[in-house]
Amino acid sequence: MTASLRFVPRILSGIQPSGSVHLGNYLGALRNWVSEQHEADCYYSIVDLHAITAEHDPRTLRDTTKELATVLFAIGIDPEVSCLFVQSHVPEHAQLGWIMESTVTFGELSRMTQFKDKGKGEEKVRASLFTYPALMAADILLYRADKVPVGDDQRQHIELARNAATRFNNAYGQVFTIPEPMIPKVGARVMDLQNPSKKMSKSSSTDSGLIYLSEDSTSIAKKIKRAVTDTENRLVYEPDNPDKAGVTNLLEIYSAFTSIHPQEVADSFTNYGGLKTELAELVIEHLTAINLRIKEISEDPNELLRLLQIGAAKAREVASSTLYDAKNAIGFLAP
Numbered sequence: 001m002t003a004s005l006r007f008v009p010r011i012l013s014g015i016q017p018s019g020s021v022h023l024g025n026y027l028g029a030l031r032n033w034v035s036e037q038h039e040a041d042c043y044y045s046i047v048d049l050h051a052i053t054a055e056h057d058p059r060t061l062r063d064t065t066k067e068l069a070t071v072l073f074a075i076g077i078d079p080e081v082s083c084l085f086v087q088s089h090v091p092e093h094a095q096l097g098w099i100m101e102s103t104v105t106f107g108e109l110s111r112m113t114q115f116k117d118k119g120k121g122e123e124k125v126r127a128s129l130f131t132y133p134a135l136m137a138a139d140i141l142l143y144r145a146d147k148v149p150v151g152d153d154q155r156q157h158i159e160l161a162r163n164a165a166t167r168f169n170n171a172y173g174q175v176f177t178i179p180e181p182m183i184p185k186v187g188a189r190v191m192d193l194q195n196p197s198k199k200m201s202k203s204s205s206t207d208s209g210l211i212y213l214s215e216d217s218t219s220i221a222k223k224i225k226r227a228v229t230d231t232e233n234r235l236v237y238e239p240d241n242p243d244k245a246g247v248t249n250l251l252e253i254y255s256a257f258t259s260i261h262p263q264e265v266a267d268s269f270t271n272y273g274g275l276k277t278e279l280a281e282l283v284i285e286h287l288t289a290i291n292l293r294i295k296e297i298s299e300d301p302n303e304l305l306r307l308l309q310i311g312a313a314k315a316r317e318v319a320s321s322t323l324y325d326a327k328n329a330i331g332f333l334a335p
């Protein structure tokens with residue numbers, strides 16, 4: 001067979017180190033990070049600079065950053081294949097962030113719906129929450145990423161990054177690649193087990209609707225058993241029926257782990273109890289393997305830091321070269 005030249009796209013994505021990783025993060029985003037490693041040249045960032053745009057506790061931030069890195073390696077991010085790094089270890093982000101703040105306008109930033117949502121009702125909104133999309137544009141553009149896997153809520157930020165890159169290139173010369181968003185199709189949304197009309201989210205008021213990746217088996221089984229369904233005991237897959245939101249969520253989680261269509265899953269059970277028991281077994285089986293890896297990695301904190309240093313060095317190689325080009329294009333005198 002003749003070797004064929006294949007274009008390998010570059011992917012960049014980021015996740016904030018705020019709170020523990022739950023099943024929604026895993027099935028909706030992080031699991032794809034793992035599978036994309038073999039399709040693309042992947043750069044994944046734990047975006048701690050973004051995590052200080054809202055009130056935070058320094059010690060918690062350090063702990064959640066380590067925890068997130070541990071989980072990412074535990075689910076299968078392979079440091080030999082992909083580049084996983086902590087954003088603050090790569091100072092080029094903050095530097096290009098400033099250049100991006102000088103590329104986008106106040107009007108553009110004012111139209112960002114996430115800023116309006118997160119800033120609403122808050123007494124002291126940090127200035128960085130407002131300029132955050134300029135930093136996010138820098139995160140992406142530094143790596144000349146072709147594709148950016150994100151949830152639908154980030155679509156507007158990617159659009160801003162595209163506009164900023166185009167504007168910069170037109171004004172100062174071709175430096176940046178125009179990135180495309182990669183937004184998963186519906187189905188990758190995991191709902192709260194106690195309130196199935198809402199997304200499973202770390203900002204939920206109770207813990208009983210969330211399953212964390214580091215949770216123990218007894219607790220997982222209990223939460224799934226107590227998951228809210230409905231009083232009909234009619235096991236059908238009706239994704240558009242709000243009265244069936246609870247059972248739809250359970251069927252879709254089952255489907256996400258097995259790749260069996262939710263309709264087929266519904267057909268293979270006669271009652272909610274049976275579905276819940278098997279779903280709990282399935283989730284426990286998957287998370288037990290991840291948990292073992294989490295424990296192994298946690299036993300050697302120096303190894304974790306070593307892997308992150310390797311990631312940062314690899315990221316800096318790419319980021320510093322792009323930053324150099326951007327500084328040169330914009331007219332900064334080389335030192």
Ligand code: AMP
Nearest residue numbers: 024025028029150151188189190199200
């Ligand atoms: P967050 O922790 O909300 O910043 O989300 C981190 C990543 O996980 C983003 O890509 C989200 O789109 C994804 N995510 C968060 N919650 C869910 C959920 N309940 N279902 C599916 N994906 C989710």
Ligand code: TRP
Nearest residue numbers: 012013014015016047136139150
């Ligand atoms: N803003 C993203 C979120 O809140 C996180 C993020 C920061 C990101 N920089 C990024 C995502 C670059 C993709 C690419 O989820």
